[in-house]
Every structure is written in structure tokens, then in C-alpha cells.
Amino acid sequence: MSAAAPLEVRHLEKRFPLGSAIRRAQVHAVDDVSFELRPGTVTALVGESGSGKSTVARLLARLYEPSAGSVLFDGGDAARLRRRRDVLRYRSQVQIIFQDPFASLNPVKTIHHHLERPLRIHDIVPASELEERIHDLLQTVGLVPPEEIATKYPHELSGGQRQRVAIARALAVEPKVVLADEPTSMLDVSIRIGILNLMLKLKEERGLAILYVTHDLGSARYVADDILVMYAGQIVERGPIEQVLADPLHPYTRLLLAAVHGERIDQKRGSAAAAVDPGEGCRFVSRCPLAVAVCSEVTPQLVEARPAQAARCHVTAPSTN
């Protein structure tokens, strides 16, 4: 394992069956996805609903079994872990935070309980230090005074505070990687920045590798170093976020940017949702203003057309061979 890449995703694939027993169709929710998460780096995974971005986070958290591909972490392939002990160990290193802080906490248990459980299950600190560690965690995520917060129930906290509890719970097991699946989209506008700032702080102070799944390009730019743009189950563009947003290669990235910049969109409508039994060819072809003949015949590969910036596009990032 190289110190620079604690988590490396290679050709990850997830298909969900669909339809009747006679005509078996498959949704290609995640298709040939490769990237890496580095310590002290936030990587934004951006896409519209149905594009497969949450499925990627769930695959990395091992909530789904991948159909193919590998997740290299800590010298092994996480996609192939079978023994409970190994899975538990992996999960203590790679934690996920969900969108809905109302659904992810148990309403009849105190905050103390939520933080005590992972500390005990993963045997993080001796029982005598439990109390102190719980208070430290609450302090880290900005929930003060911790003594008071710990005794509360989820319904006594605001949405933003609940999301902070969820983050504290993820941090309890001292992970190296945190997968944040739209952690702010259900929160009020005025408190979203607080959660984003907390992510930045964790990246800087703890050197965490963070995957930030979102559909909001502005917040992605605010926290992330790198960006992955997903469309219909595939990564269509990848690179340093400032560079990609300043000068995107893929026509879909350009469309997304036009939408948030408030420019008129005259393109054909279409859906970014995962494809059912896709054939060969680019999945964006029906909406693409740049499409040429080859686009509907050959599936484009991610090609590094500029230093560190790659896109899946025959026109703007043609393959060299």
C-alpha cells in the first residue's frame, strides 16, 4: 500500500436486476468507475439524481456488493472481504455519513449512546476513558457544552446539530476515509456552511481522505480539491476542481455549469439517470451539441487530455491511439 493512496477504486461496477424473469434487464448504476481518495484531500463526486453517485459511496462503505471491480485499501481488496472480522476492520477505517440526519439517529437513545456504541464495538478506548472520549468528539464537531449535549435525545437537537452528531459518530472509530453522501442537502441554507467548514477542518487537522457526494457545484468548489463528474453511471470528467470548473472538457460538465451560472439552456432534454442495458456509444450523445458519428458507435474512455484532467469524450478528449 502506498502512503499516498489509502483508497483506490478500480473499474468498479454495480448492476441492479430489473424486469421480469423472462426478459432480464440490468440497470448499470455504476459502470467502470476508477479514482482514488488521498489523505488530506477532499474529492467531490458530482452528478444529478440517479447518476449513480450515492451508489458509489455505498459500494465504498460496503453497503452494497460490487458486481465487478476492486476497492484497494490497506493492502487488500475491500470488494472481496468475506470474514466478519475483516469487514468490521474495513468499516472502522471507512465511515459513511448520510443525507438525512433525522433518519440516521435512533430517536429513543441519547446522543451519549450513539457515540458510545461505536467506541465499544470497535474497542477504541478502555471503559474508563469512554466519557472523556465522547466529550472530545462532541467538542471536535462543535457541539458544546458536550456534557449537556450528550444527555439529549435526537429530537431535542436541530438538523445541523444532528448532522454534527452523525459526523462525531463517524469519527469515533478513527477512520482514515469519510464518505459524506450529500451531508448538507437537507439542512437549512444558513447552517450548511458550518458543516462544510467542519469537513475542511477534519481534512486539515486529521488528514482524512473525504469523498463529498453532492449535486451542488458551488459547495463542491468550496470544500474539494478534486472533482469527479458522474453521468449515467460513469465518470465523464475528472481533475483538479479549479481547473475543471474554469475550463471543463466534457459537454455535460459544461451543461451543469451553464445551469448553475443561470445561462439559458437550449439543449435537448435528457436524463442523467443510470442506463438500462446500455449499448456501445457515449451515454450523453442524444443531448450533446458536439456529437459526431463515432459517438453513438464507440464508448469513449477517460482520456487525460490535459495534465491531471481527463474526460470521456471523443471530441474534446480524443484517445491518442
Add this chain to the structure above:
Amino acid sequence: MTAVVEVSESTRTRGTPLLELRQLAVEYGSLRAVDVVDLEIRTGEIVGLAGESGSGKSTLANAAMQILRPPARIVGGSVLFEGEDLVGKSNEELRRFRWRNVSMVFQSAMNALNPVMRVGDQFVDMMRAHERISKQRALVRAGELLELVGIDRRRIRAYPHELSGGMRQRVIISMALALGPELVIFDEPTTALDVVVQREILQQVDALKHDFGFAVLFITHDLSLLLEFADRIAIMYAGEVVETATAERLAANPQHPYTQGLMRSFPPLSGQRVRLTGIPGSPPDLRDPPSGCRFHPRCPECLPERGELYVRQTSERPLLRETEAGHRVACHLVEEGSR
């Protein structure tokens, strides 16, 4: 009736107030969700209402539409539509008023369609509840309305599950326009949608507004959306309107510290990357609202060392005052003239 949407010429003169909320107060039991609000929407205008969850913006819209359900009730003020007070009208009078004069598109409207009924039949039901029209004629009009929002007219035969979320939302918007209302209220119509779809729907609403001349009350928590899309914006906080101005003016010169905080809550897509602060704390619990200015516990300008001003901020409710033509702010600092 020949046109798809009937336009009553007499009410289309620009500038006359179409809907006017005067000193409106709404309570849920003892909780006051809307606390003495004044708001005016003129013909052909897009008014944006921005606020966080629990600020009372949806309650305000429901009151304007007269669809509050118990325990919510209007405890004071009036809702004037073309000068006529809707508060206290009978259900039958209101039934005729809704859809025809004012219609509403809800946040989860895409789930408001009946899943076991073809889209076209749902148009027919709605139209025939309000006017004498044959089923054939109603279906033709349904098709025309769908085309208006960019959906193939043949889709009248589709069931809702055969349409995407964005398409269903567009179906609801075209339904809201079916009877040619003078005002359409949109309550967070695009929050559940993706950016690209969101943008397309806003473009459509804007284009339709130009063609049909209806006024729009657009409710959202996304201030950045309103800044480019609305003519005038009202900012709500904890049941009160704290600032109102034209979109240009608000963008250039927000005066209430809460509005300023909201502006600082959206990371920009270009320019320098700077750390933002947002607004500390969270919105108040309206069962026990803060004394004085309701924003004072979160206000960066509310400091004990300011003596008398601090006393007023924490004990006295600021009134909405005009600081310049069309720009009104409820803030002690502005009253003081210190900004």
C-alpha cells in the same frame, strides 16, 4: 372559449395590487407561525419569498390560498385579492376562486398526481370541476397545455409513473395554468429537482409568465435563485418579513444582517476561494421565540457593549421601515441610521 388560457384584459394593467396581505397573523395553537406580515403582489410581477424551514413562508402561502388546515388559523389581518378580503369567505366561494384566480404548485407536487389515473383524465377532472366542458374538448386543451411546458401532447395517455420527476412537475405546472389564473403560487417547486431540470423549469415559468401575464409568488430557501429570477424579494425569518426590496437592490445592498448572512452562505463558483462564515446558531424555536428582535441571538451586530442599542435589540421588536423607495428593513441598526 378559444384560447387555451383565458386572459381577462381588465385585470392585466401593470402596477395594481393583485394580492395584498395586510397585518396577517397565523397561529398553530399557541405557536405564531406568521407574525403580522404585510406583502403585496402586483399584476404580472414575480415576487420571491425566501426563508429557512420554519420561517413561516409556506404557512404564508397557504394562508394566501386559504387552504390552512386546523390547527392553523388566521388570527388577524386580511388577505385581499383585487381588493376583496378572502378571510371569512365560504368554502363554495373559495372553491371557485382557487384554480381560476389563484393556483398553487407545491414542493412535492410531482407526487400529487393520482398514480392510477392517466394524466389527461386528471386534467379533465380538474377542468370539469370548475367549468362546463366536454371530455373531448378538455382532453384537447390538456394536450395543448402539456405542449406549453414542453411535453409531447400524446403524453396525456401516460400514467404518472411513466414520466420523470421533472416531467411530472411540469404536468402540475401546466395544470395550474389551465384555468388562466392571475396569480400562481410556487412553493419550493424545484427543490426536489436537479440543477439542469430546475433551470429548465424556471425558464419555462418565466416564458409562460410573459405570454400569459400572470403574477408569481415564488417561495424557496434558495436566495441565489430568486436574485436572478424575481422582480421583488421578501426575506422571512422566524415568522416575520425582515427585509423586502427589488432583486437588483437586494443583491447590491442587503441591509438586514440576516439577509447579509444568507448571501454569505452560498459558496461562489468563480473568483477567490474564501472561507465563509454563514450564520452562527440555528433558527429559533417559535414555541419560545427570542425577545426583542428575533434574530438577535444569531446577529453579529448585537453586542452587549453597545449599551442602549443592545437593550433595544434584545427587548424591542424592530418595525419594518422604508430606508429608500421600495426597500424596507426591520432592524434596529438601520433605524439607528448606523449603516
